[in-house]
Amino acid sequence: MSNYVELSKLNKTYPSPKGPQVIVKDFDLNIQKGEFVTLIGHSGCGKSTVLSMLAGLNEITDGGIILAGRELSGAGPDRGVVFQSPSLLPWMTAFENVMLGVEQVFYTASKEERREIVEYYLTVVGLGDAMHKKPAELSQGMRQRVGIARAFALKPKMLLLDEPFGMLDSLTRYELQQVLIELWRKNKITALMVTHDVDEALFLSDRIVCMTDGPEAEVGDILHVNFPRPRERKAVMEHPDYYKLREHLIEFLEVHAHRKDSMTPVNSKPYPPVSAKTKEAELIPV
Amino acid sequence: MNENWLKKIDWLILPLIGAMVCIGLWHAVAGKKTYVLKTPASGLEEMHAGLVQALPNGEEVWKKVKPLVAEGKTEQVKSFANGTKIWEAVEPFVEEKRVGLIAALPNVGEAWQSSKPYIAEPFAKRGELDQGILRFTWLSLILVAKGYTLALLIGTPIGFFLGLSKSFTKMTDPIIQVLRPVSPLAWLPLGMVLFLGAGKNASELAALFTIAICAMWPTVLNTAVGVRAIPQDYLNVAKVLKLSRWKTLTKVMIPATLPYMFTGFRLSLGIAWLVIVAAEMLTGRPGVGGFLWQEYNALIYEHIILCILTIGIVGFALDRLMSVVERRFKTA
Ligand SMILES: Nc1ncnc2c1ncn2[C@@H]1O[C@H](COP(=O)(O)OP(=O)(O)OP(=O)(O)O)[C@@H](O)[C@H]1O
Ligand SMILES: [Mg+2]
DSSP states (O other), rough: OOOOOEEEEEEEEOOTTTTEEEEEEEHHHHOOOOOOOEOOOTTTTSSHHHHHHTSSSSSSSSSEEEEEEEEOSSSOTTTTOOOOOOOOTSSSOHHHHHHHHHHOOTTOOOHHHHHHHHHHHHTTTTTTTTTTGGGHHHHHHHHHHHHHHHHTTTOSSSEEETTTTTTTTTHHHHHHHHHHHHHHHHOOOEEEEESOOHHHHHHOSSSEEEEESSSSSSSEEEEOOOOOOOSSSHHOOOOOOOOHHHHEEEEEEEEIIOOEEEEETTTSSSOOOOHHHHHHHHHHHH | OHHHHHHHTHHHHHHHHHHHHHOOOOOOOOBBBEEEEEEEEHHHHHHHHHHHHTTHHHHHHHHHHHHHHHOOOOHHHHHHHHHOHHHHHHHHGGEEEEESSTTOOOHHHHHHHHHHHHHHHHHHEEETTTOHHHHHHHHHHHHHHHHHHHHHHHHHHHHHHHHHHHHHHHHHHHHHHHHHHHHHHHHHHHHHHHTGGGGGHHHHHHHHHHHHHHHHHHHHHHHHHHHHHSSSHHHHHHHHHHHHHIIIIIIHHHHHHHHHHHHHHHHHHHHHHHHHHHHHHHHHHHHHHHEEEEHHHHHHHHHHHHHHHHHHHHHHHHHHHHHHHHHHHHOO
């Protein structure tokens, strides 16, 4: 199977008071068409940096990205982005926010067709009744639903999500994960998502990419998640592999992310039991 | 209970008290007309005799008038004298005089009496420089509106460029900092020189020039700040959607900057209204400011107070109006 997205030898250097600092070094990642990949790693390691380079919002210092056979340059609506904050334009209604993008992408469609597209996606994310409200009148969760609708309505080649649910309470987060995964399955969009949440990563992804700590962060470990789809939260959590994978992730974030030289290959040896609760506490994003 | 009730209307009572104190102070220092006995005082007794001769009941009259005059009860003197038809008899012995801490300053009653025709017939036009107060205000407002529009039309784009381009900021910042503190009184003569060739319109053009150049700075600076403060998130949205430059400007940048722009617009309007008075004074154009200056020269000081109050009230009203508009855009 050929790679749909190829990130090769991706480097990012930021200027800092102490001279240029290499944040991301030789980041290599291939993503298949229709795959859902999550990027996980410690805060500040450079996850957002990688994602924003892919989105074209951040200049690539060195290396290159190929999407659907073409080298990327700059941002464009072929990549739908869902930001951590919903980033809706507050002077426009939910409908107008989504329409802004739809007009750009479907400029050949008739006005009526465009309206239908916008209404369809807003209804699918559960905002059928609130689509003509301004962001200020919507809850945080509803705003993020608009953000998701906006990204999907563009019919992008790829979906990029940077901790889209980071600011939500866990109940809303579960709901939106469900909304996201259903839309993703229906639209068969290739997706790359950044998250801090191990359970979220396990529930959503086909593959989880762990990044080592920065500076000079790179791909540390890749975990395949083979739970059958469509997934249901309860079934996933009761799957015999769930806790093994989960502990592997936590173990990685706890120990190996800090010492990339002493990496253990995936599943090569049993990990010592760790108390999930205490580990999780340390994973809470700062 | 009682206190609650008081608290509820203190928005009315407290400002009223403030105004009363102010008017009281004014009245305390203002001058007033009074009749004093003609000096030298030693001549009084002789004059008394003359008065008695002139009128049979003169002695009686004088007895009543003298204490009134001495106490400065001007109106009573007059009415009493008129009533008894002896004003002509009394007049030679008294003279009108202004007394008070600032004798030339008209007091509340005088200011009101003298201003009444201008307020009662606010749109009357008796002559080029003798018109109802609202008619003058209207003339001033038209001039301000023109100059202010000019200021916004020039100031807003400059502000946008300043916000967008660091090089442009570096290039123009020293110039702006130098021009900004220059008083309208200094700009006006330059305006007159610039529009010397315009003949009849020279004074209007000079006034417009002065208003525009003085009033545009808050718009320029606030717009620039607003553009710099556009959240990166919004610009990212524009980038991801590949909005055209025009769409980015109209759909993202301008709406995001509007609240700042309107703060600038409000401050600019305040300045424009300040400048108009100076501009009218120097050019002698009809308007509130021109009227004020003319009445000062004509020694009708009562009208100065009328003009000041009018200018203040109109300025206040304009500011309120703009802040209502401003608030509308803040919540948007
Ligand atoms: N514009 C910038 N200029 C300089 N340094 C930057 C810039 N943006 C990010 N960095 C640095 O690069 C590093 C990686 O940042 P990045 O935002 O990619 O981390 P992250 O993995 O997304 O973290 P988090 O999980 O907290 O969102 C951080 O140390 C940050 O300080
Ligand atoms: Mg981040």
